[in-house]
Amino acid sequence: MLKYLIVLxxxxxxxxxxxxAITPQEKVRRFPKWAWLLIILFTRTFGNIAWFIAGRPRKPRQNRGGKGxxxxxxxxxxxxRKI
Structure with missing residues (x-):
């Protein structure tokens, strides 16, 4: 069981x-990309979670109205113009 957790x-x-690494520098939030790579490398799971919460670019939200x-x-x- 521990082996599977380590592999995951x-x-x-x-x-x-x-x-x-593939995220463009201008879309990275909070820190420069090189800093995020170091955080991910040296803090392991904490750095991974921090990247997804604070560093990764946000995806654009979909409008439900359709037109914008x-x-x-x-x-x-x-x-x-119609008036």
């Missing part, structure tokens, strides 16, 4: 290192 942690380490953000009528150029 090693796989998680490798995945996190690769994910950090809601514009009030007095700021909407399409609405004002």
């Amino acid at each position: 942690l090693v796989i998680f380490d490798i995945y996190t290192l690769i994910d950090c 953000r809601i514009i009030p009528p007095d700021d909407d150029p399409d609405f004002l």
Whole structure:
């Protein structure tokens, strides 16, 4: 059982290192990419979790309305043209 846990942690380490390494520098949050790589390497599981919480770029949220953000009528150029 312990062997499987160790294998899973090693796989998680490798995945996190690769994910950090291929992320563009301008999208990395909090620290520079080189600092995140060192944190992940030297703090192991703590660094992996920290990368996913604080360093990894956020994914854009999906709007449920479909069209994007809601514009009030007095700021909407399409609405004002129709008047």
